[in-house]
Amino acid sequence: MSVFPRPFLALLGVALLPAATVAQSVNTPTPAPRVVQWTNLDSQKDKVMGLSTQRTYDELLKGRIPTPVIVAVIDAGVDTTHEDLKRVLWKNPGEIPGNGLDDDKNGYVDDVRGWNFLGNGKGENIDVELYEETRLLVKLKPLYEGKKREALPAAKRAEFDLYQKVKKEYAAKLKDENEQYMQLAPLAGQLAGINEQLKQALGVAKVDTAILRRPPGADTNPQLLALTSQLYENLKSSGLPDMDAVVEQVKTATVETKKHLDYSLNPKFNPRALIGDDVDNVQDHSYGNPDITGPDALHGTHVAGIIAADRDNALGVQGVAGPLVRIMGVRAVPNGDEYDKDVANAIRYAVDNGASIINMSFGKYYSPQRAAVEAAIRYAEVKGVLLVHAAGNESKNIDVHTHYPAPVPLKGTAYANFLTIGASGSTNDAQLTANFSNFGQKVDVFAPGVGIYSTMPGSKYGNESGTSMAAPAVAGMAAVLKSYFPQLTAADLKRIIRESAMPQHTSVPKPDDKKTVDFTTLSSTGGVANLYRAVQLAAQQTAPKASAGGAAGGR
Numbered sequence: 007m008s009v010f011p012r013p014f015l016a017l018l019g020v021a022l023l024p025a026a027t028v029a030q031s032v033n034t035p036t037p038a039p040r041v042v043q044w045t046n047l048d049s050q051k052d053k054v055m056g057l058s059t060q061r062t063y064d065e066l067l068k069g070r071i072p073t074p075v076i077v078a079v080i081d082a083g084v085d086t087t088h089e090d091l092k093r094v095l096w097k098n099p100g101e102i103p104g105n106g107l108d109d110d111k112n113g114y115v116d117d118v119r120g121w122n123f124l125g126n127g128k129g130e131n132i133d134v135e136l137y138e139e140t141r142l143l144v145k146l147k148p149l150y151e152g153k154k155r156e157a158l159p160a161a162k163r164a165e166f167d168l169y170q171k172v173k174k175e176y177a178a179k180l181k182d183e184n185e186q187y188m189q190l191a192p193l194a195g196q197l198a199g200i201n202e203q204l205k206q207a208l209g210v211a212k213v214d215t216a217i218l219r220r221p222p223g224a225d226t227n228p229q230l231l232a233l234t235s236q237l238y239e240n241l242k243s244s245g246l247p248d249m250d251a252v253v254e255q256v257k258t259a260t261v262e263t264k265k266h267l268d269y270s271l272n273p274k275f276n277p278r279a280l281i282g283d284d285v286d287n288v289q290d291h292s293y294g295n296p297d298i299t300g301p302d303a304l305h306g307t308h309v310a311g312i313i314a315a316d317r318d319n320a321l322g323v324q325g326v327a328g329p330l331v332r333i334m335g336v337r338a339v340p341n342g343d344e345y346d347k348d349v350a351n352a353i354r355y356a357v358d359n360g361a362s363i364i365n366m367s368f369g370k371y372y373s374p375q376r377a378a379v380e381a382a383i384r385y386a387e388v389k390g391v392l393l394v395h396a397a398g399n400e401s402k403n404i405d406v407h408t409h410y411p412a413p414v415p416l417k418g419t420a421y422a423n424f425l426t427i428g429a430s431g432s433t434n435d436a437q438l439t440a441n442f443s444n445f446g447q448k449v450d451v452f453a454p455g456v457g458i459y460s461t462m463p464g465s466k467y468g469n470e471s472g473t474s475m476a477a478p479a480v481a482g483m484a485a486v487l488k489s490y491f492p493q494l495t496a497a498d499l500k501r502i503i504r505e506s507a508m509p510q511h512t513s514v515p516k517p518d519d520k521k522t523v524d525f526t527t528l529s530s531t532g533g534v535a536n537l538y539r540a541v542q543l544a545a546q547q548t549a550p551k552a553s554a555g556g557a558a559g560g561r
Contacts, residue, residue: 015226029251043323044432045312046453046540049508054432056454057071057479058538059326062486066541072469072489076331077313078356080349082193082308083299084335086119088307089465090315090322095119097331099358112359116296120335121339121355123348125281127294133270133301135342138372139176144273146172147344172372175273183266190260194253202248204234213521214523215241222375243437247345251275259330262341270342278341288378291351298335303463306335306468309367311461312478322467323460326482326537327479330489334361337366346375349411353382357389362488363499365481366411367396367474373410387423392496396473397428398444401517405446411446423496424483425503429455429476430534436532438525439514450500451507453479491544502547506540507533 014186016133047056064386086095100110101118108115125131127246136144146169150158155166204213207230208221218238222232237249246252269275278285283293310333315325325331338352349366356364364386373379398409404426413426429440430452440456455476462468482500494502509532512525526532 016153018301032265043459045326045458046324047271049147049434049536050533055430055434055438055534056432056534057326057483059324062538062541066538066545067486067490070490072328072330073134073484073492074332075327075363075492076326076332076334076359077359077485077491078207078334078336078352078361079306079310079313079337080336080352080356080364080366080519081309081368081479082339082341083122083301083303083337084120084333085303085307085463085465086335087465088311088361088461088463090461090467091307091310091333092482093316093319094314094325094328094331095331096334096360113292114294114296114355118296120296120298120337120359121294121352122297122300122337123294123351123355124300124337124470125297126293127295129295129297130280130341131297131337132161132280132371134265135277135340135344136272136275137176137266137270138343138370138374139172139177139179140271140273141362142168142172142372142374143176162254166540180267180271181405182493183263183271187260187263187267190256190263194256194260198253201253204237204249208234212250213237234386237545245431245440245469247457247469251469256468265341278345285345285347287348288350288375290347291354294337298337300337302341305339305367305470305474306337307463307470308458308460309365309474309478310335312458312475313365313482315461326479328490331482331485334359335555343370346366346373346379346410350375350378350382353379353386353393357391359385360539361391362496363392363484365392365394365478366496367477368397369396369409369411370406371407373412376410376412376416383411383415383424385419385479387421387496389421390496392423392425392484392499393421394425394427394477394484397426397449399429399442399472399474400444401442402444403446403518404444404448407444407445413450419512422498425480426448427477427480427498427535428475428529429451429471431456431537434510434512436512436514438510439528440471440473440476441515441517442471443476445517445528447530450504451480451533451535452476452529452537455479474546480535483540486537487540487544490541491548493548494544498544499546502540502543503535506533506543508536508539509533 032405044054045056046059047054048061049055089227098118102109103118115122150166150169158166187531208218218234221234226236313325314327314331314333315323317324317328336352336356338348413424414420427451428445428449429443431437455473456471457469458475459469487499510525513522514525516523
């Protein structure tokens with residue numbers, strides 16, 4: 007999948023404005039002192055729709071003793087050398103680094119920090135993969151192209167129908183990506199020029215939201231004032247801090263879109279040959295390598311920082327969880343669409359190696375090996391492991407358009423260990439729902455996912471938006487609960503996070519058709535995740551019960 011949404015596409019109209027009235031800025035992430043992260047703020051004290059993380063540590067967790075918890079991040083890769091992550095990375099206690107042996111006999115050689123299911127034994131790694139629509143097109147076209155449905159055996163008609171659906175959606179995706187690339191390719195340069203002109207016109211080094219809200223001298227220039235007002239609203243809704251970030255985001259999106267056109271939508275591209283496994287054999291797990299960073303670790307590094315960036319080193323950012331929470335990296339998500347086989351193996355690896363919580367900031371709309379993934383989720387359920395999944399960034403109702411891994415199995419009872427998370431914004435107004443977020447009754451809660459500042463490769467920091475950022479916020483919450491209340495089961499964690507969510511009867515635009523609705527209708531709880539309330543609830547439910555004689559905890 008495309009792991010990032012494109013909220014900055016709302017800024018496309020800026021390119022059409024008179025160049026003489028505009029300016030630029032670049033989100034080149036750089037090392038930074040610790041900054042205030044809105045994710046950690048409190049809706050009452052700070053008037054920001056964060057998780058109330060800091061208030062929770064200050065008021066509720068003082069004096070409580072945490073216990074170790076492992077959170078697996080199934081993603082594209084994690085920068086193991088990042089200054090804000092290196093102290094919080096899981097280390098396999100049974101493995102001796104670099105000796106070429108499977109010391110702990112778990113089936114994986116030198117898996118010191120985790121495992122990479124997107125590489126081979128030579129240390130080579132996959133970066134870009136096909137979309138699932140492309141893979142299905144390649145598989146089904148030779149079987150059904152030119153065929154008539156009525157001429158096929160009844161047993162083949164469902165697959166024929168799938169081919170017709172995939173063929174149509176592949177064509178639509180190809181058209182959409184081409185159109186986006188044609189828009190994006192010239193836009194970065196145009197925005198950069200506008201940005202530079204604005205810097206000169208306003209006499210500033212960076213055009214950020216503070217400058218755009220009250221631009222110096224703009225009150226005497228109506229054209230400039232109109233432009234800065236538009237840019238301010240666009241930046242606010244996108245969650246990006248300044249025009250530099252917009253330019254960098256557009257550059258990144260241009261490169262990503264070109265990759266999709268050249269590779270993810272190219273039926274002749276076969277990256278899986280690098281691994282050399284039988285991709286249809288879901289029982290096979292003996293492939294990969296120990297490189298959990300891979301060729302593009304931006305997404306996974308950002309996710310890992312949201313969960314558990316070092317809270318005690320006075321650098322960069324603070325993760326939701328700490329101080330004894332550790333991040334296990336499991337690489338299974340390429341640029342493009344992940345294989346179900348890799349997802350199933352990644353879940354099982356995390357469970358078997360001690361993870362209590364698994365973050366899954368990825369997804370797609372076809373799942374050919376769904377049974378294997380469902381079996382892995384059930385395996386995690388039996389082992390008491392909570393899975394936290396991003397709802398997706400396509401503004402879709404996932405009650406209608408299933409987003410995989412699906413929160414509900416094809417058969418049997420609902421999962422007791424699976425949470426689906428939508429993305430919310432920082433203000434309790436029309437922007438409370440991220441305009442890109444998927445929604446529906448299969449979404450459990452919403453959590454901060456717009457303009458989230460976190461770790462980036464190379465000991466850098468920067469903002470990203472997506473349900474990919476909302477899921478780790480909740481995974482971090484679950485890790486806090488498990489660390490301070492270790493008796494809680496995966497089912498307990500799910501229930502407490504749902505019951506403690508804060509319902510908001512705020513009028514918001516529905517992400518798909520933009521009609522105004524009550525925020526509470528967009529998920530099954532109608533709420534925004536809140537750590538403060540979750541810890542209060544966990545404390546109440548784990549408090550020793552009074553004995554018949556009245557003494558707490560019995561004799």
